[in-house]
Amino acid sequence: MPELPEVEVVRRGLADHVLDRTITEVSVAHPRAVRRHVAGAADFAARLAGRTVTGVRRRGKYLWLDLDGGSEGEDAVLAHLGMSGQMLVADAGRPDETHLRVRIRFADDGPQLRFVDQRTFGGLSLHPLVPAAGGGVLPEPVAHIARDPMDPAFDLDAAVAGIRRRRTGLKRALLDQTVVSGIGNIYADEALWRSRLHGARPTERLTRAQGRAVLTAATDVMGDALRAGGTSFDALYVNVNGASGYFDRSLAVYGQVDRPCPRCGTPVRREPFMNRSSYSCPRCQPRPRTPHP
DSSP states (O other): OOOHHHHHHHHHHHHHHHTTOBEEEEEESOGGGGTTSTTOHHHHHHHHTTOBEEEEEEETTEEEEEEEEETTEEEEEEEEOTTTEEEEEEOTTSOOOTTEEEEEEETTOOOEEEEEESSOOOEEEEEEEEEOTTSSEEEGGGTTOOOOTTSTTOOHHHHHHHHHHSOSBHHHHHHOTTTSOSOOHHHHHHHHHHTTOOTTSBGGGOOHHHHHHHHHHHHHHHHHHHHTTOOOSSTTOOOTTSOOOOGGGGOSSTTOTTSBOTTTOOBOEEEEETTEEEEEOTTTSOOOSSOOO
């Protein structure tokens, strides 16, 4: 699933191509793509027609388009990219993609916005904007999501305190989107490696300095990934123009099992973690003697 840098790459591309444009027509080619819009495909299409995109925003791994006020006030189109969702900008004459699910046309007859999703785990839905737990307004289904480390209003000390209040392993806390958003499996492993911490370290024994170090490392590694266009392990992750990112070439430990640690040369280890995998350096990141269960 795309993490913060990949979603931010898409957000920036959409802001360049769809901001301040008025929607004239929405075509839903597969109802599963709008299954989270409980009123159905016809209602989704009807409620978008005539609306203008006034913002393209993101919090953590969640992306949405702000729309001008309709009969029910300000709304947003929330995009769930899932495992294979793509938000593509395409000229009208370009052939349809094999897995095209939703097409959005605009009044200026310029490039279309197409939602393409091979595995159909993602989708689009329309929701009201409501006050969010971390401040600001968000689409209703994601109003509980905390701010992310790249948000200008992110409070590092508050996030550290939130992690230290948990009674869990450090990596689990980093992945908890209600504590700090945007960090997924890839960047958690990379941040833990940069800060020389093991993901099983109990959060209640984490010092403030260690908490600040791992969140600062997460900010830094996600910034590096953003400048590289994101991490593209899966060819299905692309930006709005269909191009892949290349940060996977710079990963220190994630996916690097048995390869030498870039810092000390010790072979990287893989450990099972929540039906996924964690990668770390046994020497730089020793497993705590009493890890959190």
